[in-house]
Amino acid sequence: MGTYGRVVNADGTVRLVKRGSTRVRAGQVQVYLPGDIHDTRCIAGPALLFRFTERDLKKEDRAHKLTRFVERNGVWVAP
Numbered sequence: 001m002g003t004y005g006r007v008v009n010a011d012g013t014v015r016l017v018k019r020g021s022t023r024v025r026a027g028q029v030q031v032y033l034p035g036d037i038h039d040t041r042c043i044a045g046p047a048l049l050f051r052f053t054e055r056d057l058k059k060e061d062r063a064h065k066l067t068r069f070v071e072r073n074g075v076w077v078a079p
Helices: 057-062
Strands: 002-008 014-021 070-072 075-077
Touching: none
Parallel strands: none
Antiparallel strands: 002 014, 014 075, 070 075
16 A cells, blocks of 8 residues: 655645555555545455545535545646
8 A cells, every 4th residue: 555645736736655665465454534635446356345534524525525546647636
């Protein structure tokens, strides 16, 4: 799982800069605080991921309180 920092460029565009990565193995957990930016990429499958949050992320997404990033040419940017 990768962790990222949010960077605003001079032109106002937003991108993510990778801060670190952790390989999570079977039986391990990774904790993130509210506002932490991370991916959940699986480098070798199959994998089963459980996500426990303190809020309903579907509701937050519908209210446009979440920002989803996409990877373009190796750089994570806001769509």
